[in-house]
Amino acid sequence: MARKYVMEPFRIKMVEPIRLLTRKEREEAIQQAHYNVFYLKSDDVAIDLLTDSGTNAMSSTQWAGLMSGDESYAGSSSYYRLMDVTKKLFDYDFVQPVHQGRAAEKVLFPLLLGKGKVAISNMFFDTTRAHVELAGGRAIDCVTPEAKDTQSRAPFKGNMDIPRFESLLEEYEGRIGAVVMTLTNNSAGGQPVSMENLRKVSALCRQHDIPLCLDAARFAENAYFVKQREEEFKDASLEDIVRETFQLCDLFTMSAKKDAIVNIGGLIGVKDDEEMSLKVKANVISFEGYISYGGLAGRDLEAMAIGLMEGIHEDQLHYRIGQVEYLSALLNDEGIAHQMPAGGHGLFLDAKALLPHIPYYEFPGQALAIELYKEAGIRGCDIGSYMMGNDPDTLEQLESEFEFTRLAIPRRVYTQAHLDLIVEAMKNIRDRAEQVKGYRITWEPPILRHFQAHLLPL
Numbered sequence: 001m002a003r004k005y006v007m008e009p010f011r012i013k014m015v016e017p018i019r020l021l022t023r024k025e026r027e028e029a030i031q032q033a034h035y036n037v038f039y040l041k042s043d044d045v046a047i048d049l050l051t052d053s054g055t056n057a058m059s060s061t062q063w064a065g066l067m068s069g070d071e072s073y074a075g076s077s078s079y080y081r082l083m084d085v086t087k088k089l090f091d092y093d094f095v096q097p098v099h100q101g102r103a104a105e106k107v108l109f110p111l112l113l114g115k116g117k118v119a120i121s122n123m124f125f126d127t128t129r130a131h132v133e134l135a136g137g138r139a140i141d142c143v144t145p146e147a148k149d150t151q152s153r154a155p156f157k158g159n160m161d162i163p164r165f166e167s168l169l170e171e172y173e174g175r176i177g178a179v180v181m182t183l184t185n186n187s188a189g190g191q192p193v194s195m196e197n198l199r200k201v202s203a204l205c206r207q208h209d210i211p212l213c214l215d216a217a218r219f220a221e222n223a224y225f226v227k228q229r230e231e232e233f234k235d236a237s238l239e240d241i242v243r244e245t246f247q248l249c250d251l252f253t254m255s256a257k258k259d260a261i262v263n264i265g266g267l268i269g270v271k272d273d274e275e276m277s278l279k280v281k282a283n284v285i286s287f288e289g290y291i292s293y294g295g296l297a298g299r300d301l302e303a304m305a306i307g308l309m310e311g312i313h314e315d316q317l318h319y320r321i322g323q324v325e326y327l328s329a330l331l332n333d334e335g336i337a338h339q340m341p342a343g344g345h346g347l348f349l350d351a352k353a354l355l356p357h358i359p360y361y362e363f364p365g366q367a368l369a370i371e372l373y374k375e376a377g378i379r380g381c382d383i384g385s386y387m388m389g390n391d392p393d394t395l396e397q398l399e400s401e402f403e404f405t406r407l408a409i410p411r412r413v414y415t416q417a418h419l420d421l422i423v424e425a426m427k428n429i430r431d432r433a434e435q436v437k438g439y440r441i442t443w444e445p446p447i448l449r450h451f452q453a454h455l456l457p458l
């Protein structure tokens, strides 16, 4: 395993100070935050691993791009630069910028789904699940069973479970509005999808005449894993892998706040469907803004055009995935369970294994996230039953496949010493794990509750 830290392929020329609180101050802060990490002030956080979304450090080239952004309402040159890059990378007929990933979902999903329709995915992320439900549909997860054993080292734990997918295609014949492939598979632990798996899903979708939509937030990391782990692609360029990935699908939504290394932005892609492009444009003009800016400033389009190319640079991915592998190797030495092999954008601690005395309905992933904050000011988040929420029909608490505490690593932000501190904090928590208590919810909103709920320790 990669205990060796990969050198940062950049120099740091601007820094942001970190404020360190005492343990007592952190205990007060999390109590005031209703034991919900989303309510913590970022000034009260030492190492912020809440998300890798929009928290990335842009390069000097991207910052320079901000200055040359063209702010014209229509026909901005920054828009055309972005279109040139997306054409080169994805080769879709129509690409639409929007302000972030969930805006893409809000625009596209109602065009595919409605009451009585279902969407099947290797795994929906929280906002994609919410937008399927807001469009009136129901979301079905169909991840490979290999993902469920966090200790197995299967190379593509993000894959669709093909036998189950085939039976779902029969069971819901005529009611499937879309198939969504999320890559990398965030909720399963930032786990990649193989090209072999995507080819099978694509062929089945074509056979059944169902649109295949890529949730492409971490397309570059996925391409890197394909190159590393799939024999056929060991000599392929990342750009070639990306192009084949997108060409196997009909549509894509993308949060550009991840692999495109920007602080805000998203995309929708339509491969070969003039009518769908027109519908997307109509929704975008109503909800997001005119077609050539889609709710973004011209400078954001410029930064995205540059970031898309930086994001698929092999040195950047080698370093980035290397950080997570390094963290995984150190935790493994300490016997601290997490999804293995390490995922692309973060380390997913197996809270179920670490806190076996806390049942899913007392939210082990959330309990561990709070413990890490109290221990060392590290902010991660629950990716488990707390995030999963309630069944939209029965309103009962759902049991998630996983109980993870996710430590998402922002791109180009933290260094080796920060990662070492995480390991130290986790060792301390492991040593007194049986004292960690579960949580109950005292207030929750009806949808995407984890962002806003109030909790209390049991």
Ligand code: F0G
Residues within 6 Å of the ligand: 050, 051, 052, 053, 100, 101, 102, 103, 125, 127, 128, 182, 183, 186, 215, 217, 254, 255, 256, 257, 265, 266, 408
């Ligand atoms: N799809 C995936 C796979 C995501 O991980 C996210 C966001 C979205 C869609 C929505 O994109 O935030 O730009 O609206 N994930 C973030 C996370 C928030 O922390 O994993 P968005």
